[in-house]
Amino acid sequence: MPPTEVLVPLRWSDMDAYGHVNNVQFLRLLEDARVLGLPRWFPQGGYLLDQGIVVARHEIEYLAPMDYRSEPIAVDLWVTRIGGAAFDLGYVVRDAAGPDRAAPGAADVGVTTATVYAVAETSMALYDFAAAGPRRMTRGERMALDAQRGESVPFRRRR
């Protein structure tokens, strides 16, 4: 299963005093990529977001400065690990494909010149808000996440 492509709009205010999209705002973009993308993995509803998941960990590498543009950027979203009460998400933050963002004819041959701005990974812990504690993954959740499993995040600088 290829990653899920989520288009995430930028805001002018994502830029900081250096005139580029601020490094913290990248995490904000990933948040919206999850909010927009995860429901697609649970088309029959009742998915885990309703029951509660919390962010337990983030890791992100910045590869290129991102400038503000009025068109959305693309975030590839997939599952990198599934545990008993947690799972990890991988992300690639890149230019969305489009006639103005690739060389002429590139799309025809599956080639893209899109810039990759960041790669990242988030650990999500399943949470039971009612019981105020962690909870086990259900069989249905595991099956839905397993269908989205992909490769490790291509970090360059992981310690």
Added chain:
Amino acid sequence: MPPTEVLVPLRWSDMDAYGHVNNVQFLRLLEDARVLGLPRWFPQGGYLLDQGIVVARHEIEYLAPMDYRSEPIAVDLWVTRIGGAAFDLGYVVRDAAGPDRAAPGAADVGVTTATVYAVAETSMALYDFAAAGPRRMTRGERMALDAQRGESVPFRRRR
């Protein structure tokens, strides 16, 4: 050298719809911890922030939900690695010490009941804005950073 303690005020808007400080805002707090804390390491001025440093990588683990309070939280800030053109910072995000945040008598014996909310690490790359490229660390910068060197960040879930 013990870590530098930086007091960082919260904002009411750091809370998200779940009523806790949002996970992305923790990175915002670390940003201000750097802005407030790094200049103290370069008391004679001319420190590296003037010349340009950019964030190359973040890693953060969330250990406890943080509630909004009108008093600042404390961020311990230190150096975990020094390279030729980069360095890593470690952080512990915790309650600031204070009579209302520790058991009676605790301060007298050096014991604190402060909650640790997160541990994190940031890789900073030295940058030459004029040349629009990376630059080597100067001898003075290295000496100043070396004086702040400490242990590894106590991550629990590092992949």
Added chain:
Amino acid sequence: MPPTEVLVPLRWSDMDAYGHVNNVQFLRLLEDARVLGLPRWFPQGGYLLDQGIVVARHEIEYLAPMDYRSEPIAVDLWVTRIGGAAFDLGYVVRDAAGPDRAAPGAADVGVTTATVYAVAETSMALYDFAAAGPRRMTRGERMALDAQRGESVPFRRRR
């Protein structure tokens, strides 16, 4: 000339601890409405944003609580006043039209059940960044803005 309709995406983080879009974030949405909408009024480029405009004043009334949704909201944008070195913009923040946001058949008869969340007005001052001071509106700018002129903002509580 009817107002320019600008579609502005929400972010999950626009919600505050009360679970609604935060009142300050409404101003953030207006910012993006300007960034996305004003260039449409200057299709030949060279428009005033390039030369510098600054916000001199905001006035906003909140009419209904807005919930987060993954679809954009609509901002109607028009000109309410033109001065020698400044102009005012009017806004209506409302649900975007759509089959799921209006009663059956409503669109056929031009009726909409869209909620209006806020009305607002911003005074923009023309600014010369190079000279670090105000500047006069050009004839071309005046003509472009004059084509977008509309009625006063329907404030209810203006003092």
Added chain:
Amino acid sequence: MPPTEVLVPLRWSDMDAYGHVNNVQFLRLLEDARVLGLPRWFPQGGYLLDQGIVVARHEIEYLAPMDYRSEPIAVDLWVTRIGGAAFDLGYVVRDAAGPDRAAPGAADVGVTTATVYAVAETSMALYDFAAAGPRRMTRGERMALDAQRGESVPFRRRR
């Protein structure tokens, strides 16, 4: 009763791509001025924030560009109007007094050279979250607010 002075810390991220504190962030500063300042008017607790108040209207004029600084700015906060189920707050956003922000000897003679960055007014409506509707002001609330009543906000450009 003179206005209540509330010290509000800035964040580095309050700056936008123009390198000044962003106009929308001024409203964010006013939010924290309310959160920090209003409880002081209700020293015995049980004050209206517990019961619910919502922002119904903002008006703000920008008078000078504000640069980021590590020290807090000052917000003067007072009551400009009291209604049956609502009240208005006035604000002046200015440099905090201090030895480095006034001419030598100025403090001795009550003179300050502090810059005023903005003046603003917010209408707050009393809200009953349980009943999901407006509510009347209590006698105790009215007395507490009446003690903070001051002059009109010195707007220059009110329409």
